[in-house]
């Protein structure tokens with residue numbers, strides 16, 4: 001798989017330093033993920049995982065290098081276009097879920113459809129897809145109209161996964177979404193997430209410090225093997 005167009009993610013000569021820091025936090029010569037691939041990326045606390053995800057989401061801008069997602073170089077997009085691209089093509093599951101606490105579980109899942117006409121269109125009937133995802137992710141119907149703030153951590157996590165998957169984004173990025181769960185619930189959640197990501201043919205980049213979760217994925221990548229922040233600038 002060599003053409004940039006057939007890759008979900010291609011990073012090249014990507015360098016990012018936080019303001020006021022001399023040393024790069026991210027320095028990745030090359031990293032690619034094929035479309036439909038399910039990749040587990042792990043690294044210890046402080047190794048730059050969240051920074052890399054901020055770059056992939058277009059929230060942080062690199063000092064140099066390129067970030068191709070689905071053949072589009074995010075680094076060349078103006079920020080409004082970049083935000084639109086993210087809303088249209090990427091589903092995020094955040095470590096703290098970032099649900100709107102006053103909205104119901106259902107309304108949280110529907111949100112991406114209000115920001116993205118593409119996701120709304122891809123969903124067919126948005127509400128029907130939301131119901132399908134919540135059912136598949138095992139959230140009892142009795143909870144669909146409860147405020148997100150009243151749900152348990154595990155329930156909120158499944159709402160966050162449904163919100164990431166609605167409208168069939170091509171790429172789903174999950175940042176430590178299982179860190180608050182016990183082992184059995186972690187395994188169950190990952191299995192549900194993988195099954196649902198496959199059913200919408202999404203590329204999945206799952207980031208965690210916990211290498212024990214790696215067995216579920218097509219490929220495991222240690223951030224330290226692709227990130228070389230101590231090398232001389234290219």
Ligand SMILES: Nc1ncnc2c1ncn2[C@@H]1O[C@H](COP(=O)(O)OP(=O)(O)OP(=O)(O)O)[C@@H](O)[C@H]1O
Nearest residue numbers: 018019025043044045046047048049050051052209
């Ligand atoms: N907003 C920021 N300003 C300055 N430095 C930051 C900022 N956010 C992160 N860093 C630094 O960047 C480095 C990588 O942090 P990052 O949060 O990306 O690591 P991580 O692997 O996601 O860690 P964790 O697993 O604990 O979430 C750390 O040295 C951190 O101090």
